[in-house]
Amino acid sequence: MASLLWFQGGACSGNTMSFLNAEEPSVCDLVTDFGIELLWHPSLGMELGDQAKALFRSLASGERDLDIFVFEGSIIQAPNGSGRFDMFADRPMQEWVRELCDQAGIVVAIGDCACWGGIPATPPNPSDSTGLQFLKKGPGGYLGSDFRSKAGLPVINIPGCPAHPDWVTQILVAVASGRAGDLVLDDLHRPATFFTSFTQTGCTRNQFFEYKQSTMTFGEGTRSGCLYYELGCRGPMTHSPCNRILWNRTSSKTRAGMPCIGCTEPEFPHHDLMPGSIFKTKKVAGSVPAELQEGTDHLTYMAHAAAARIAAPDWSKKDLFVV
Ligand code: SF4
Ligand code: SF4
Numbered sequence: 001m002a003s004l005l006w007f008q009g010g011a012c013s014g015n016t017m018s019f020l021n022a023e024e025p026s027v028c029d030l031v032t033d034f035g036i037e038l039l040w041h042p043s044l045g046m047e048l049g050d051q052a053k054a055l056f057r058s059l060a061s062g063e064r065d066l067d068i069f070v071f072e073g074s075i076i077q078a079p080n081g082s083g084r085f086d087m088f089a090d091r092p093m094q095e096w097v098r099e100l101c102d103q104a105g106i107v108v109a110i111g112d113c114a115c116w117g118g119i120p121a122t123p124p125n126p127s128d129s130t131g132l133q134f135l136k137k138g139p140g141g142y143l144g145s146d147f148r149s150k151a152g153l154p155v156i157n158i159p160g161c162p163a164h165p166d167w168v169t170q171i172l173v174a175v176a177s178g179r180a181g182d183l184v185l186d187d188l189h190r191p192a193t194f195f196t197s198f199t200q201t202g203c204t205r206n207q208f209f210e211y212k213q214s215t216m217t218f219g220e221g222t223r224s225g226c227l228y229y230e231l232g233c234r235g236p237m238t239h240s241p242c243n244r245i246l247w248n249r250t251s252s253k254t255r256a257g258m259p260c261i262g263c264t265e266p267e268f269p270h271h272d273l274m275p276g277s278i279f280k281t282k283k284v285a286g287s288v289p290a291e292l293q294e295g296t297d298h299l300t301y302m303a304h305a306a307a308a309r310i311a312a313p314d315w316s317k318k319d320l321f322v323v
Helices: 014-020 027-032 049-060 093-103 111-116 165-176 206-210 298-311
Strands: 002-008 036-040 068-072 106-110 156-158
Touching: 002 093, 002 165, 014 111, 014 165, 027 036, 027 165, 036 049, 049 093, 068 093, 068 111, 068 165, 106 111, 106 165, 111 156, 156 165
Parallel strands: 002 036, 002 068, 068 106, 106 156
Antiparallel strands: none
């Protein structure tokens, strides 16, 4: 059995809601088939009051073994570094987190807030929020860059706003079955198996992306055009498997006609959140997207785009919805 404790800091519970919807494997499967002993979770834990505090104290002191510590939400450090804006079980949450991370075999951060501060850490960041080992893209965060859990690993980051439920349960299975050391992590500590490809990988609009044909309309499934050229889709720049591991086993934002807003990247939320700054593609020189697919540059883009537009067949400019 691998013991697991799940705490929440500055969180909306979105990652918990997502986790409870997991299917491959489900939360029940974690317990019945994969030997995870769920010690406590804010929505599922049975212990209350003094019983819960006694449990937390025994884990934080090392009296009882803790194999996996999962944290959801940002670390709230305000006011003045005291963490007292987020009190939990008689103490600032950040104090529990420090002690539990020192005792845990593996530490897993779920969702953007735990990974790098997320929306709470967006300037002006009044709660002085940070992630466990990153503040936005900067290494460090609450625990510091040198932190390693008892198993010798940094915090494993599973970002997203929220993270897809199956990313969470599949990584927990790997960790609980002793294969944490086999996980390849990228430079932001994300499991490479999920975060090497892009949201665009598997998007049903790729045919329109290649021919530089834009849709001007949200929704409408994949009837016409790509969401990148006008509507701000970040699919080419965002590392996520959202079009490989579908949401609800059915769809994704881009398949449904909603631009990817890049929620698995530390810079999320991107831009200044002012009206018109999200679902609108920023341009340079009038018509060239300011942010490009990883690995290309503006000159290469312009040469490719000119050729692609000339080569674009008629069907790529039409509405493909036929009844
Ligand atoms: S809609 Fe977004 S993810 Fe899909 S092809 Fe266009 S840019 Fe890529
Ligand atoms: S499509 Fe983009 S914004 Fe939506 S969940 Fe995936 S990475 Fe996040």
